[in-house]
Amino acid sequence: MKLFWRIGLVGQLLLIAVAVICADLLVNSVLFESARRYSLQQEDAAWLAENTALSHRIMDRTAPAERSAMARALTTERFALEWSPRAASPPPTVTLPTLRRQMLTAEPSLRTVSFDVRLRPLALGGLIDGSTQLSDGSVINFRYRKHVPWTLNLGQSLSIVLPSLLLLVIAWRVVRAMLRPLATLVAASRQVGTRQPRHIPEAGGGDVRQLIQAFNTMQERIHQLMVSRTQTMLAIAHDFRTPLARLQLRIDAADMDTALRHEIGSDIVEMDHLLQSLQTFIESGSDNSPRRRLDLAVTIQTLVSQETDLGNRASYHGPDHCEMSVRPVAFRRIMTNLVRNAVTYAGNAEVSLAPHGTGVTITVEDDGPGIPAGQLDEVLRPFTRLDSSRARNTTGMGLGLAIVDTLVKAEHGTLVLANRPTGGLRVTLDLPGEFGAEGQSEGQAG
Amino acid sequence: MTSQTILLVEDEPTLRNLVARALREYGYNVRAAATGAEMWAMLENEGADLIVLDIMLPGTSGIDLLRRLRQTSKVPVIIASARGAEEDRIVGLEIGADDYLAKPFSVRELIARVGAVLRRRDGGDADGNAPSQEQISFDGWSLSPTKRELYSPSGGVVDLTGAEFDLLSVFLSLPQRVIGRERLIELSRTRVGDSSDRSVDVLVSRLRRKISLEEQAAPIKTVRGVGYIFTAEVRRA
Numbered sequence: 001m002k003l004f005w006r007i008g009l010v011g012q013l014l015l016i017a018v019a020v021i022c023a024d025l026l027v028n029s030v031l032f033e034s035a036r037r038y039s040l041q042q043e044d045a046a047w048l049a050e051n052t053a054l055s056h057r058i059m060d061r062t063a064p065a066e067r068s069a070m071a072r073a074l075t076t077e078r079f080a081l082e083w084s085p086r087a088a089s090p091p092p093t094v095t096l097p098t099l100r101r102q103m104l105t106a107e108p109s110l111r112t113v114s115f116d117v118r119l120r121p122l123a124l125g126g127l128i129d130g131s132t133q134l135s136d137g138s139v140i141n142f143r144y145r146k147h148v149p150w151t152l153n154l155g156q157s158l159s160i161v162l163p164s165l166l167l168l169v170i171a172w173r174v175v176r177a178m179l180r181p182l183a184t185l186v187a188a189s190r191q192v193g194t195r196q197p198r199h200i201p202e203a204g205g206g207d208v209r210q211l212i213q214a215f216n217t218m219q220e221r222i223h224q225l226m227v228s229r230t231q232t233m234l235a236i237a238h239d240f241r242t243p244l245a246r247l248q249l250r251i252d253a254a255d256m257d258t259a260l261r262h263e264i265g266s267d268i269v270e271m272d273h274l275l276q277s278l279q280t281f282i283e284s285g286s287d288n289s290p291r292r293r294l295d296l297a298v299t300i301q302t303l304v305s306q307e308t309d310l311g312n313r314a315s316y317h318g319p320d321h322c323e324m325s326v327r328p329v330a331f332r333r334i335m336t337n338l339v340r341n342a343v344t345y346a347g348n349a350e351v352s353l354a355p356h357g358t359g360v361t362i363t364v365e366d367d368g369p370g371i372p373a374g375q376l377d378e379v380l381r382p383f384t385r386l387d388s389s390r391a392r393n394t395t396g397m398g399l400g401l402a403i404v405d406t407l408v409k410a411e412h413g414t415l416v417l418a419n420r421p422t423g424g425l426r427v428t429l430d431l432p433g434e435f436g437a438e439g440q441s442e443g444q445a446g
Numbered sequence: 447m448t449s450q451t452i453l454l455v456e457d458e459p460t461l462r463n464l465v466a467r468a469l470r471e472y473g474y475n476v477r478a479a480a481t482g483a484e485m486w487a488m489l490e491n492e493g494a495d496l497i498v499l500d501i502m503l504p505g506t507s508g509i510d511l512l513r514r515l516r517q518t519s520k521v522p523v524i525i526a527s528a529r530g531a532e533e534d535r536i537v538g539l540e541i542g543a544d545d546y547l548a549k550p551f552s553v554r555e556l557i558a559r560v561g562a563v564l565r566r567r568d569g570g571d572a573d574g575n576a577p578s579q580e581q582i583s584f585d586g587w588s589l590s591p592t593k594r595e596l597y598s599p600s601g602g603v604v605d606l607t608g609a610e611f612d613l614l615s616v617f618l619s620l621p622q623r624v625i626g627r628e629r630l631i632e633l634s635r636t637r638v639g640d641s642s643d644r645s646v647d648v649l650v651s652r653l654r655r656k657i658s659l660e661e662q663a664a665p666i667k668t669v670r671g672v673g674y675i676f677t678a679e680v681r682r683a
Contacts (some may be wrong), residue, residue, distance in 0.1 A: 234529075238502070241528035242458055245550035249464035252553035253471075268550055289533070293602035298656050302605045305652060320655060323602035329533075332605070 009178075009207045016170050024163040031155040035094040035119055039102050048128075048144055049107035051079050056113050056132045059083065059140050071140065080143040087131075087139045094119040094156070096128065117144075119156065178204050185215055197223040233282045237275040244268055280333060281382060281399040284406040289327050296360060297322040299332055300351050303339050312343045318353035322360060324433050330407045335362075337400045338427055342366040346424060358433030359413075365426045370419035379417065380405040450564060451475045453494035455485045455508070456526070465498070468553045469560070482506040494521055496564055498547075498556075501527040501534065509537065516542040522563045526551070540592060582618050584678040585665055587657060589618065599659070610653050613646075617666065617676035626673040650674060 040048065055074055062070045064085070071081040096117050103117065104110055117130035120143070128144040181204035188200050197219040202209045251264050297319050307314035335351075342349035346368020353362050371379060378384050382402035401417075408415045413431040420426045452474045456462040459480070466476045477492065479485040488494070497515075501508030512523055525538045528549040535546045544563045547556065582589045586599030594611055596604045606614065616625070616633045625633075631646050650666060658664035665678035 238528050241549045242461060245528065246458075246461050246464060248550040248552055249461070249468060253464065253467065265552065272550055293600070295598060295602045295604045295656075299605045301652075301655070302607055306607065321598070321659065323598065323600060328603055 009205055012174060012205055016167070016174065019170065020163050020167045023166045024159070027155070027159045027162050031159050032094060034155055036097050038096050038119075039098045042102075042106075045099065045102040046106035048079075049103035049110060052103065052115065052130070052132060052142060053107045053109050053113070055079075055081055055140060055142065056110075056115070056134070060134050064136065064138065067138070078145045080145065082141045082143075083138065084141065085138045087133060087137065099128070174205075178208055180204065181208050181212060185212060188219070189215065192219050193222055193226060230282050233278060237279045240275055241272070244271055277399045277403070281403050281406075284330070284333070284403045284410075289329060291325045291327055293323050294326050294328045294331060295321050295323050296326070296331065296362075297353055299328075300335055300339075300353060300362070303332075303335055304349070304351060307339060307343055307349065313348035314339065314343060314351070315349075316351045316353075318351075319355070322353060322355055324358075324360060324431065326411060326431065330411065334404050334407050334411075334429070337404045338364040338429070341400055342368070342425070342427075359431050360433065362429045362431070363426055364429070365420060365424060367424040370423060370425045371417065373419065376417045376419075380415070449473050449475045450495040451477060451492065452560065453485065453488055453497045454478045455480075455482070455497065455511075456500045457481065457502075458500075465556065468556060469498075472557050474560070482511045485511065489519070489521075495567075496560060497521055497523045498560070499523055499525050499543075501525050501538065502529065509541065512538070512543060513541050522567050524559055524563055536593070539594065542592070580682050582680060582682050584618065584621075584676075584680045585662060589614065591615065596657075604656055606653070606656065609649055610656070613649050613653055614657075617674070618680050621676045621678065621680040624669050624672055624675045628673075630673060 039045065055071075058074065059067055059070060059081075067083040071083040074081050096119060099117050100115075113132050115130060115132035117128055120127045120129045129142060130144075131139050131141045133139055181200075181202075184200055184203075188198065191198070197216075199216055200212050202212050204212070248265070248268050251261050251268075254261070297316075298321065300318075301316050301320075304314045304316045339349045339351060342364055343366075346366030348366050348368075350365045351362065352365075353360055379401050383398045384402070385398035405415055408429060408431075411431055413429060416428045416430075418426050418428070452469055454462060454466055454469070454476055456465060456478070457480050462478050462480065466478050469476045477488050477494065479488055485497070485499075489497075499508050499512060508525060508527075512525065515521070515523065522544045523542070524545045524547055525543045526547045526549060527534050527538070535548075538546050544566070545559050547559055580591070582591065588597045589595070590597070594606075594608075596606055596611070596614065598604050613630070616630060627646055654664040654666050656664075657666075665676055667675050667677055669675055
């Protein structure tokens, strides 16, 4: 069986065809063999032989024009006759040589007649029939209405049904065995790039095995690419900070105009923020930190009060406390980016939180210009910046909402951006809360 | 007061010189090391009042260095990192760093943090040096000084700003005692960078809101005209 799976699809199909043909041959030879040995009770064979010889003799003497009528007249319940002017080639069926010999023994006069006896196809009733040839070349077909033993009939049916049945069973098994690894493959390919590559065990036919092998190699390569991309980005972020740190310390030490120092200082801060958001974006896809219980309401209140301390308009509506199992760093990042976005682009942020079931719905609304309807999806993509006039003075790489989107997905939540009917943007964040027992146990005390 | 000695461990020569110069300008005695091995040698010979440690040193990572250092010494450590990851800060503080400085930093930030950590070490607190590993609890709430985290009675993390955390720490170190507003401001200002110019009353009211539950009001009472008193029983374990 193992070998069978290794030979590839074409080989498998060939093997299956050979198997089916063999089965067909086997069934047929068994059928022919039993037909060859088939005989009637001595008296039945004699009766059949006598009737055959008799009808042959009568019909031979009857004028051709009346033969049909004569055949009908001679037909009895057990023995039906039919005349046809030309010898039709007999339908493909099984001859019964033993029975023929029996009949010849019982009625030696038949030796001079050209005749044969056959097993009628099941579709025509499954009886014995035969034909004799008259002297002018026309033919009498006769039918002997006696039940044929079930073994013969079964053999006949098997010879038709069995190969198909066999084919069906084999095909079903092969296809199923082939599709199972394919289904695994489909599921795995949906996950490529979203997590550690998981090696798929090679199973199924040779071609499928090759496909799985290629897939494993591919996902390993993709993973390596992503890892090296991440490492490159992190290395860049890291290596840029050292010269930035030197620059900062140099201007602090330099004897220079205070305003100029301040400007250079804010350039350094901006570069640092760009590196920071790049780093957060890269790392947001691979946050494996454990879930812990976090008071979401307090986290939001803390962010809001930090904004108001900076003189920005921000407010929070909702319960004072609302604990849920989340990744704290991710949740803080999500809320920071949403609140900062609202304050930066619209000038205010109104945050509200409403618990529902095990989860929460959080909305962040602002009174700003909103986002053009066609671009609501676009802003979730990395490096997207809506370069309208309002954003001219803002900085960033357009990663804020992309980071939020990635993190929300990692929390199994949903993020919806919509323009409010009264103007401004509304971001609705829905977090489902508990995912089974995970995280609950980690809710700290140590 | 004799000038305090700071041991600076930084592998990048130019940055090392710049930081050393900045610290010297503010009156500190600076010894600079490029590697962990140099750090150990200097610590052995002369000791230090504070170590500023770069976490990405060649050879040994600064984190390992700090872990080994903490086995034998309580000398205050500020870690400096160019990695900028939140996890680094948490890990650093967890294994016993006193503060964390993200590169790039300004001279003002450096001096302020160095000063704050040294003050905290010399401060009136009985247990002095590095933040204690112990857990402080009151009314079912608990506070981890090392992780700088507050946990609710149901075990959830409750975010505090740096200033709020310092304020709560002051309350927890002086329970059942009336603390004057001036003293409160003074004591909670050991940390820098946070909104220390916010009025202490605003900070107290925010803190109260965070540690009050429906069934249990926050244990911070106003003493009219004087200051505040923390009324709950404080346990250290």
